[in-house]
Amino acid sequence: MEFINFLKFLWKHKNLLIIIPLVTVIISFFLVKNLADTYVSKSQIATGIIDESRHLLDKETNSSAQQQQIAQSFSNLIEIMKLKKLINQVSYQLILHDLTSNTPFKKPSKLFQGMNQAAREHAIEVFKRKFQRMEPLDYYNKDQNGLNELLREMKYDERNLREDLNIVRDEDSDFISVSFQSANPQLSAFVVNVLCREFINYYTNTIRQNETDAVTFLGNLLNEKREALNRKTAQLQNYKIENGVLNLEEQSKGIFDQIMVYNDRKQQAEKDVASNNGALAAINAKFDPKDRSYIEATLNKYNTAVVGTQEQLHALTDRYVRSNFAPQYKVQIDSLTRQLEREINLTSDKYITNPLTGKDALVAQKITLEVARDLAKYGLNAIDRALGELNAKFNRLVPFDATVKTYSFELDIASKEYLEVLNKYNETNLKSTFSIKLRQVDLATPDAAEPSKKMLLIILAGMGALVICVVILFAIYFFDETIKLPTELVAQTSLPSLGYLNTVTGGTLDLRKLWDVEHRDKMKHFKELIRSIRFEIDQELKGEKVISITSLAHHEGKTVLALSLAYSYSMINKKVLLIDGNFYNPTITNTAQPHLYLEDYFKNTPSNYENVSGTTTVIGNHGGDVTLLELSDEKFISTRFAELKNKYDVIIVETPALSTLNKSKEWILFANKVVAVFEANKPVKKSQKEDLNYLRNLEGKFAGWVLNKASLPED
Incomplete structure (x- = not known):
């Protein structure tokens, strides 16, 4: 049920769900139509970690390697390839190419164009020196910081290169794939080849140096252990000879x-x-x-x-x-x-x-x-x-x-000790001879442009906007505490409901015209709802006659309900009296222009007894800051109501809102049943809890709620 209500909520805001994604698609179209094509160059590096043909002599050792160790080895290689010093090597090569070539990879930046010949030669010298020594630029050096700014403007710096660089292992194979995308196919291939070459050289030199140091150390240790073993053997032999010990x-x-x-x-x-x-x-x-x-x-x-x-x-x-x-x-x-x-x-x-x-x-x-x-x-x-x-x-x-x-x-x-060192020395020496040797299987070459993703980006933008709108509407729906259904009103107030009234736009308070408009579906439904509410009120009255219509706040729709009920009762040949008890806002009085007013009828003077005739259907008021009991005492008003009950079948009283305190409650003293109007799409405020407790304390006297301006289906 909640899901259906949410769908209805979305349908209510369907224009928003159409307009916003459409605007997003249009904006995305103009943003991506001038995007340059992208070119991706790719190369593969064979590691030899799981290549059996390169582990013939140490096959036994390699066969015992676990998958976790293999994955760790590949992870180490990839992280080494992502080292800042290796990315810097690529940056130096790129800028040196653009500084020395007539066809640079990218359009020169402002700083690049502003360099004179001496500045270019100095930059070439510094970049070559840094490249040969594998050193980073010193940001705290004014000269080198300027060269670093040149790299950033050309987008040759480490951060920009990493964004378009992708280094992964090809599933469970022995290869590491290196790819780079840019707007220039020559640039993409150049970056991949330089990075692979520098990585292989760096790794090979590092591994060779480590293996040489390990073999040298173990060789020296082996000589020490051999000499110690010879000394111990000679010492034992000499002792046996000196003491004549054979066995x-x-x-x-x-x-x-x-x-x-x-x-x-x-x-x-x-x-x-x-x-x-x-x-x-x-x-x-x-x-x-x-x-x-x-x-x-x-x-x-x-x-x-x-x-x-x-x-x-x-x-x-x-x-x-x-x-x-x-x-x-x-x-x-x-x-x-x-x-x-x-x-x-x-x-x-x-x-x-x-x-x-x-x-x-x-x-x-x-x-x-x-x-x-x-x-x-x-x-x-x-x-x-x-x-x-x-x-x-x-x-x-x-x-x-x-x-x-x-x-x-x-x-x-x-x-x-000697045998242990000997075994370690032999093992290390063997591994150094057949250690992992990286090699670039194929060189990266300039390739054709990648399929355009402009349409995909536009579609994703539209779908993203739609999803965001749905999420926002869902959040609004989820955190919305306004009452839209009679069941929600009953659940939040713990009071019964008599029904609801739909919204009728462009209407008028001329009941005869509203009731006679047959071609408007909303008006038809409105009449059916009024009839249903009239029936429910009759069941609650059980022969009583006085109905008091109130609300929690002003402008909830009491007047429309009172007038509609009065006209509905008159349609079934009932003599109806409509009393405008709302001194604060006498809308019924202003509309009906009655000849009799409350201030005159409920005053305890003999001349007022003859002012009411059997044909009078509306009693108005002059408005102002006045209450019912200020017009006369409770006993006299009760007498007046008794006379009215003898003359009319139904007496409908519109009272002020409960927020006016005693002004509404004084009328409720003389009513047989109380009907409360609540406007839909409003929450029940904390300040209204006291008024709700008052309605609950009325017990059987409270007939129920009427939810006004509800947006519900007519069937």
Whole structure:
């Protein structure tokens, strides 16, 4: 609904929407008809960033490049190309061309034409020097500032060149496009070619210098790391030679293994000694002193042989242990062991024990156990000495191992640093050999003029004006708080509506003439609306007769409504009395020229009772600063209204506006229903809120609003 209303609002201002765009189109036509044709020259620069044929040796590195890195590389190249120093190079070349050529690119400016030969030569010298050194002009130097002013007048300065210069990457390709547009095709091609050449030279020299510095730095660093690695290697070798260290890890491992073997043998020997001592203790407990002396006396000769064999066995066992258990000693030990067993058995066979006892076997067993125990004890001592020697050797290796590990750790760090720098050096050297090499794929050439955009500019100007008008009208419509519809009036006042009246232009207050004009559609619609309002008022009156017509402000249309209602009621054969209660503006009185006036009728004098006849339809007033209750008291006025109700079917009273305070409210005291008129296309003011509250407090006495001069469809 709001959109439809907005369209209606636009249609109401259709002349504005037609005239303004039309005027804009006409003005645009005269502005653009003399515009010069534009010529665009374009060139492309191959970067090699994503060209696989130029990354054969570093393909692996290039394949891992992410799209973001590639986009960043192109962005860096484009921003370098837009550097002020490069644009200045183009400016210098342009002005030098115009200063030295008979066919300049542009028409000389006033400052250019005013230069004499000496000034030209000086300008050429300065511009050449600035171009060779890639230096900007010094604005604080009076001489150079004048040359800069010359560039601005010729529009060769950086700001003007940037406006027509376009540098972009061609979608996802490997090329950067450079284009320039101007009114001279030679100028466009010249700017593009100079900028591409200067950019390639600047970038190439910068990259080459950076790569050379990087390779030189890494080369020097590589030599330092190589020398440090050689020093650490020589230091470790000298230490090993000076201390006789061959392979500490293998040596320490061998000694440790021997210590473990001797520990095992020691545990076994200790076990044998303990077991043999226990067995001997048990055997000794079975002999008494007499048996022992007998045995020692009889076996002395054979014991001597056993003891000698035992000593040989002890010496051989000692050599066996010291030789780290060499196998050849094991054979000799086994032979002596068997010999010792035979000698022990011989003592058992040749001599017997005391006949009184049967302990000869125990004696032989005892001797065998004693021999085994002694062998185990002597072997234990030899093992302890060997363990002491091995532990001493192992302890001597500990400080050597710590020092060697320190040297080895330092050597390992130096080696890693050297390899890292070497890899970086090789990588940088390779990249410097196959680094990105920019090249201008094709030279910019003068091209034909671009298709004329004059018609497009004219159309855009017209459409832009139309859009601006629509936007402005929309803003006016959106922020417009004026009331145009009865529903809006009801929404803002919270009071009911009886209907509305359309605008009738060129009318007259002669009701008969207005009512009889049949050929005017607006008048027909007006009559239908009056009839509708009359019907709604009848429904509200419910047999009552007095209708008071008021408004919030003056000149809202009360008189037209009152006269129209009076005439409409007379058309249905009702006796109607129209009272002009508006002392402030007695329009009805001035129009109807009645014979009876309020000041005469409502005065409490006997002579006035006969002044009203049944045929009187209008009671006027003399105007002035007077109110109803100032004419007579409330009781007498009520009596007068009662007489009028007996004579007339409908009594219509036009009252002053509510802004007159009590002047309107005094009339409303005697009315049965109150009708308020509100003129359309006006807002409800904040100052009128008190009057609205008054109407709300009337409750059932207020019949409703009549929206006057509304612009609504008739169907």
